Amino acid sequence: MTDTAPAAPRGIDPRAPRFAAWITSALLLVATFLGLIGASARTGSASFGWFAYQPLANSAWGAWTLPATPIGVRVLDPAFVLTVVIALLFLWGVVSPTTSPWSVLFRRVVRPRLAPPTDLEDPRPPRFAQGVGLFVVGVGLLLHVLGVPLALPIATAMAFVAAFLNAAFGFCLGCELYLLLQRAGVFGRGPRAA
């Protein structure tokens, strides 16, 4: 088929982004688990580990201990470390989709075992989706460093839902909602030369 838009780059196997989405959703599920059992979701006024916790009496954050946790502990939280790795993989997928680890793994190991693709897909939507994933987990990482409880597991859970819908149903949430994001002011508004 040659009826793709004139400016569209060369097509990719549509199964490659789905394959990557399965791995990404598994990693995000593990990150969410670690986030829920880690520093981000810890409550109570007891001292824990190697430093004492000062109870925040009547604070808006209630019994969450993360705001009083030293920044070094927040950053070394296993959920944070894993989410940084996931964020770097998203970044790789945005900057250089063809050399990203899951895409290489798909080409070397998976694709030779499959029938040739019946159809090729525009590489721009999955690349954009990686950027949306990077943005979501990036916000979670930032808020976690700033000491917002539950921000990290909520961000990874949201990214998981998006990755899972992509892997299992072929829905690219970020792609479909591009216009909604645009309207919300995430991208430039005015008409530009294409």
Added chain:
Amino acid sequence: MSPILALLVLGALVVIAAVAGVVWRARDGRRRRGSDVVDLTDLGVTPGRVTLVQFGTETCARCPQVRRMLQGIASALPTVDHVDVDLTHRPDLARAHRVLSTPTTFLIGADAVLAARFNGVPRRADVEAALSELPVLQEAS
């Protein structure tokens, strides 16, 4: 949070995501009827022609498959056109036609009235059924 509770939360998360996917798939591409007159400015529609207007963006993963299907339908019917509108840099058009997600397809009659609207990937039979209800095509057949 205890590991058991965390696992329960994860289980709920997977169930919610799966249900959302099933519901979305069931609703996706369903035909909605319309009766408004469509402002044809900048849509590339020839006035007086029955037109399938497909809205897409550069980031729309499922638009190419819809484009192929609609082109196939339009090329088989001499009185029907297919136009593709790229909204990537045209938020004004997206707002004017209340397009919030892509692909979105309008079936616009010869009188510029919106005959059907499909949000998502339309089923071929639904598009053909909507076309067959238009007066122009009934006369032609």
